[in-house]
Amino acid sequence: MTRRTALITGGAIRVGRAIALALAEQGYNIALHYNRSSHEAVQTAEEIKKFGVSAKLYQANLAEPQQCKALVERVCKENDLTILVNSAAIFPENDSILDGLGDWDEVMSLNLRAPLLLAEAFVANTPISGHIINVLDARINRPAGDHLVYRLSKSGLWHLTESLALDLAPNIQVNGVALGAIMPPPGADQDHFERMSEKIPLGRTGSPKLVGEAVTFLVGQEFITGAVLPIDGGEFS
Template identity: 30%
Template sequence: MTAPILITGVGKRVGFYLAKHLAQLGHKVIGTYRSQYPQLQELETLGVELHRCDFEDASQLDELLVTLKQQPAIRAIIHNASDWLPDGDAASAISIIDKMMRIHVSVPYAINLALTEQLNAYTGGTADIIHITDYVAEKGSKKHAAYAASKAALHNLTLSFAAKLAPSVKVNSIAPAMLMFNPDDDEQYKQKALKKSLLQKEGGESEILNAVTYLLQSQYVTGQVLKIDGGRHLV
């Protein structure tokens, strides 16, 4: 039986794109999602095994892990599930950072530990864990400090798990910036955002797929971060 790739947050954008294209490439894909989206039907048609799970609900997460641990082996885990909350006032500070840390740090940490046996059981080469972090993990953010801090913590988990799970599992981060605009972004915002990178264009979801494919194929890269930022760090 083919060992599956687990992708969290496949309901839209990057997660949906990865699940769709990896399934089309012949991989067995298991995806998690929090909210129902029409495009999930397309993933089901492609054979993606979907599990609805709100990561803020401990009982739902526990149920998901019990189900996933029934897999005899897992090829890779891609931690894509994310939220992007702006900083609030002092009254909401703890709530906001707790939510950011839970989805970007606590849940990936728990999933990695729970499924270590399944990753170690993969016999087709080296298994993988890939954390989707963010460009702001190194730079910080004036308006999304809690988000940036949680993504930085997620990359730190990359370093810890790379050392902890070697040599049978490789663990890496992908740190994107300005991959794609939202449908409601206005032209003024787009032009301002594009000027923040050297290449001055959207990267697109395919850049993440290319990075994931590279890491899955490599047998010698671990504990690293691939920066997909269009040269933003040099502006």
């Protein structure tokens, strides 16, 4: 029997890594995408193999449209791809209209256009059924003045998740996970992260492992599509 494969974009580090490990533990072979994190990708692949599954590495700059299509085509040629997890994203520190919107092209290309192009290639190259999981941000439900372009990109991805679920039904199920305080933001220390629990109804922060568990839950369901599962401790409900 051919073992199913999950493609995890941005799978070498942070949340993507946790998702890759969680799916590997459930018996999926992993196609691990990375861009610049080659050293971390090799380390994550070795951890994945401890679960008795394969881990193949795929480098691509997903901000380049042609590389999105080429990535999926290569993975499908070498594996039985049934799951696509769009985890790769960027989170610019200086991201407001006062900063000149200089990161617009890069953020929109990677955070929004790439998941759409990857989904398009996934549908064109996979069997008649499968799962797409998009990693979203729970804070999008609560407008604020920070990280303008990032918020726009994730808002668009949220809408794309719900729209693709209808467009691709009944063969492809499309769902999302909306993250709250899961890891310290880039550049923030652990103390800052722990203080975030004061605003969370459950009184504690989350972890990447919880995200991995949520993704494995969604890909195990046959009657859920168009859903966005909040993993935020109730902070943005």
